[in-house]
Amino acid sequence: MSEEKLSFQAEVSRLLDIVAHSLYSNKEIFLRELISNASDACDRLRYAALTQPELIADDPDFKIELSLSKDAKILTISDNGIGMNREDLVENLGTIARSGTAAFMDQLDGKQDGTNLIGQFGVGFYSAYMVSDQVSVASRKAGEDQGWAWISDGRGEFTIGETDDAPARGTRITLHLRDDQEEFSDPMRLRGIVKTYSDHIPIPISLSEDDKEAEALNTASAIWTRSKSEITDEQYTEFYHHVAHAFDEPWERMHFKAEGMIEYTGLLFIPASKPFDLFHPDRKHGVKLYVRRVFITDDCAELIPPYLRFLRGVIDTEDLPLNISREMLQHNPLLTKIRNGVAKRVVSELTKKANKDPEAFETFWTDFGAVLKEGIYEDDGQRDALLKLARFRSTVAEGTTTLADYIGRMKEGQESIYYISGEDADNIKRSPQLEGFAAKGVEVLLFSDPVDEFWITSVPNFEGKSFKSVTRGGADLGKIGAEDKSEKDEKDESDNGDTNVDSLIAFVKLALKDEVKDVRASERLTESAVCLVADEGDIDINLERILKQHKQLDTSAKRVLEINPKHSLVVALAKRIGKDGVGDELEDAAGLLLDQARILEGESLPDPVAFARRLSTLVEKGLA
Numbered sequence: 001m002s003e004e005k006l007s008f009q010a011e012v013s014r015l016l017d018i019v020a021h022s023l024y025s026n027k028e029i030f031l032r033e034l035i036s037n038a039s040d041a042c043d044r045l046r047y048a049a050l051t052q053p054e055l056i057a058d059d060p061d062f063k064i065e066l067s068l069s070k071d072a073k074i075l076t077i078s079d080n081g082i083g084m085n086r087e088d089l090v091e092n093l094g095t096i097a098r099s100g101t102a103a104f105m106d107q108l109d110g111k112q113d114g115t116n117l118i119g120q121f122g123v124g125f126y127s128a129y130m131v132s133d134q135v136s137v138a139s140r141k142a143g144e145d146q147g148w149a150w151i152s153d154g155r156g157e158f159t160i161g162e163t164d165d166a167p168a169r170g171t172r173i174t175l176h177l178r179d180d181q182e183e184f185s186d187p188m189r190l191r192g193i194v195k196t197y198s199d200h201i202p203i204p205i206s207l208s209e210d211d212k213e214a215e216a217l218n219t220a221s222a223i224w225t226r227s228k229s230e231i232t233d234e235q236y237t238e239f240y241h242h243v244a245h246a247f248d249e250p251w252e253r254m255h256f257k258a259e260g261m262i263e264y265t266g267l268l269f270i271p272a273s274k275p276f277d278l279f280h281p282d283r284k285h286g287v288k289l290y291v292r293r294v295f296i297t298d299d300c301a302e303l304i305p306p307y308l309r310f311l312r313g314v315i316d317t318e319d320l321p322l323n324i325s326r327e328m329l330q331h332n333p334l335l336t337k338i339r340n341g342v343a344k345r346v347v348s349e350l351t352k353k354a355n356k357d358p359e360a361f362e363t364f365w366t367d368f369g370a371v372l373k374e375g376i377y378e379d380d381g382q383r384d385a386l387l388k389l390a391r392f393r394s395t396v397a398e399g400t401t402t403l404a405d406y407i408g409r410m411k412e413g414q415e416s417i418y419y420i421s422g423e424d425a426d427n428i429k430r431s432p433q434l435e436g437f438a439a440k441g442v443e444v445l446l447f448s449d450p451v452d453e454f455w456i457t458s459v460p461n462f463e464g465k466s467f468k469s470v471t472r473g474g475a476d477l478g479k480i481g482a483e484d485k486s487e488k489d490e491k492d493e494s495d496n497g498d499t500n501v502d503s504l505i506a507f508v509k510l511a512l513k514d515e516v517k518d519v520r521a522s523e524r525l526t527e528s529a530v531c532l533v534a535d536e537g538d539i540d541i542n543l544e545r546i547l548k549q550h551k552q553l554d555t556s557a558k559r560v561l562e563i564n565p566k567h568s569l570v571v572a573l574a575k576r577i578g579k580d581g582v583g584d585e586l587e588d589a590a591g592l593l594l595d596q597a598r599i600l601e602g603e604s605l606p607d608p609v610a611f612a613r614r615l616s617t618l619v620e621k622g623l624a
Contacts (some may be wrong), residue, residue, distance in 0.1 A: 001582045002513055003161035008152075011472075012266075016154045027181070029247065030131055031190065032197035033124025034173060036242045041081025041171060045142050048082065050323045051292070053341065059169060065214065066190060066207040073177040080170040083141040089150045089160055093125060093137065102419045110417035115426045124245055128173070129154040131181040139171040140165055159555045191217060192295055202238045202293070222293050224267035224314055228255050229538040233565040240269045244286055244312035251364060253312075254349055262337050270345070274367040278310060278545030279613045285309040290316035296324065302335045307375035311366050312436060315342065340381060347375075347385045354389060365391045369449070377457035393425045396443040403462045412443055416468035419456070421447035421542040422602070430613045432528035432600055434469045436477050439526045444470055453543040470524065471541050477523045500578035501565045505584055508563070511590035515558075522562035529567040532559040532599040537558050541601065550623045561597055585621065588614040 008016070034593040042062040046230065049056045059080055067076040128135050133153060140147040147166025152158035166172070183189050187209045194205055195398040200223040201267065208214040223231060224241045240250045256266045268287065277283050287295045293316060304311055319334055329335060352374075354361040365372075375386050391400035406417060418437060422428035425448040437444050447453070456467055468476075493525035501521065509519035517535055525531060534541050538557045563570055573589055595611045598604075605611050 003159050005159050006090065006094060006158055007157050012095060012126070012557075013156050014294060016129055017116070020385040022222075026247070027130045028184075028189075028193050029197070030127040030541050031077075031184075031193050032126075032238075033127045033245070035064060035194070035198045035201060035205060035270065036245065037125060038077060038079035038081060039170070039203050039242070041079050042203050043085070044080075045080075045082040045169075047295055047297070048142065049323075050424075052143070055169075059347070062203050064201070064203055064205045066194075066205065066217075068185060068187055068190065068207065068209045070167075070185045070187075070209060073179075073182060075175045075177060075184060075190075076172060077175075078167060078170065078172040081166065083144070083167070083170045084137075084139040084148065085141040085144055085159060088141065088150050089137065089139065089148055093150055093152075094158060126154075128175055132175040132186055133178045134176040136174045137171060138166040138174075140166040140169055140331065142169050162371075169568075194218060196234075197238050197241065200235060200242065206544035222316070224255065224265050224316055225293065225602075229457050231255075239267070240312065241556055243288065243314060244269065244271065246271060246312070248325070250312075251360075254345065254350065256345060258338075258345075260343055262317070262319050264315055264317035264319070264338055266313065266315050266339075266345075268311050268315075268342075270364070270368075271310060271312060274310065278371060283309055286312040288314045291320045291322050291324065292316070292318060294322055296320075297329070300329050300335070302329055302332060303339060303342075305339060305375060305379055306370055307373075307378055308343060308346055310371060311346065343375075343379060343382055347382050347389070350389060351385060362391070365400070370451055373449065373451045373455055377458040383459070387459065392419075393446040393448070394443050395429060395438065395446065396441075406443060407446065407463060407465055408441055408493040410465070410485055411440065411480050414442060415479070416476070417462060417465050418442060418468055418470050419447050419452075419558065420470045421452055421540065424448055426600075431471075432531040433524055433533065435526040435528060436522075436524035437470060440477060440480055442480055447542075450546050453540065453546055469534070471532075472536065472538070487568075500555060501570065502571065504574040505563055505576060506575050507586065508561070508593060511587050512561070512594055515594060516561045517558035518560045520560065520562060521565050525562060525564035525567070527564075527567075528600065529564050529569045530593050530600075531562050532597045533562055535560050561594055562592070585618065588617055592618065 037555060042064070045055060046062065063080060065076075065078045067078070068074075087219065101209075116164065130291060135152060136145060136149040136153065138453060139150075142359065147163045149163035149166070167266075177184055187207060194207070194217040200206060200221075201218055201219045202220060202222040204220045205217045206214040207217055223235065235257075236253055237249060238252070241247065242248075247274055247524065251272040252270040254266065254268045257263070269343075275286075284299060284301075285308065286298070287304050288298045289300045289303050303315060317337060317338060320332075324332075350361070350364075353364070369391060372386060373390060376383055376390070379386070391402060392401075392406075394401050394406065397405070403417065410417075420431060420433060422429050422431070427445040428446055434444055447456070466492050505519050505521060509516070516532075517538075522531065524533075532541065534557065538559075539547075541559070544553060544557060548556075565571075565574075573586065577586060591610065592614050595605055595614075
């Protein structure tokens, strides 16, 4: 078979250009990434050999070998892991076969140092081009006869074809070092890199220079099996870099051993910043499952709750059989207990962190709070603890507040925890529905994460206080706080004064017909003339908007139009209806009141032409 010349996927070409121009500040990490990939290849073959022992019968001991030809400036990294065939080479080295690629590349564009993002994306192989002007890969997949060669200078194309010069099993990556990267042809430099970044790799790593005897470079023991007192902070960090394919410092780590009816060890990390695909529909968690130090899978949905998908690390258990299949892992009762135990431990650690270092926890919550809140409706066992952890912006608090602190600030007569939801906290803070609450000093929580609309439906109350949206039903503001004399006098005057407002409301309701569910005077408005609210029992306005965006709802609930009886516009219209009766002018005004409420709610107008006509007509008459 002749060689083929193929083009890189467009995203790969962009990535290689970024690698070549932005990562020189930390170029030694290329070796860490290639060793990490080799370790993963050995782990995958070890698992496959549990059911197909013939795959490693001729070579049962896994190893990673570095070979250096100093004069030729050639560095080779070899492993006897799972290996790759033609399809694997094209998919793994020629394309980025992951969801969210476009979003990832957009994040990389324009960044001076894209190291951390590249690590998050798990494409560390391309870091080889930081130090090489040509990379060749020879590989033979375990259990297959044919070997394959892949060669590229990283400039848009690669060559692939059959070869007899591949390892008996596994992969050999050959780097032709650039002239300005001669430091990586120094064996002492390579020893230091491996010791710093890869000492924790649980597979022996050796280095041979030209014809000299190979020397061992690492301790080759699983770091999570060692005592915490034996592990330095630097070693923990480098293991995090390996297991997460990350470059940042972890925000928190948890190294623990659970004993009892089920035994397992965990070494888990919380990243310092959120992964780019945290909210992508195809997202997966980053925790690997081991059984007695043998890698089983990094794609076990039952191991970690979805709301903890930001975790990175390993779980190693003694209680599952080594030959367990991925199908057998589904709905496994032992895994369910491990999952619940891990969730309880992580939430407990977060609670300790929140109490000990609120400022640091605030940073964590900014990145991961929206994900953690998914657990409020997904995990009954951790619901109460997560509610206590949750942080929210509000109309009163500086920064964020807890629900407990909110309750501590509730006004006399206030029976509910009030909230308003929307796409942006700063925008919803200006909503007209908040005016009456602000006038009485009543705090309202600002829900700006889409998940807020879903967990709130599964939580009837917090510490005996129910949750109530300010955009649904009556506001109950009359029960809150004592009325002062001026407020009472104003109310009495309104009650005993001009009844033309009632006539106006009745007319607007008649004029709008089926466009609204009802029209009524508002307690919540103090500055705006109108607003739209959901009736009691109807779907919340923002939830309806979210469901429509995701095509899960194709109908709209009719809303209640609330009118502020004290607003100058309403008062003027009421006087007009009392003096001249109804007419076309007032019908146009009724339509404009509804359009104004829609605009304030951020909704599009169903008939912009009619709106423009009404507005022009009334302005023209006003100017006349």
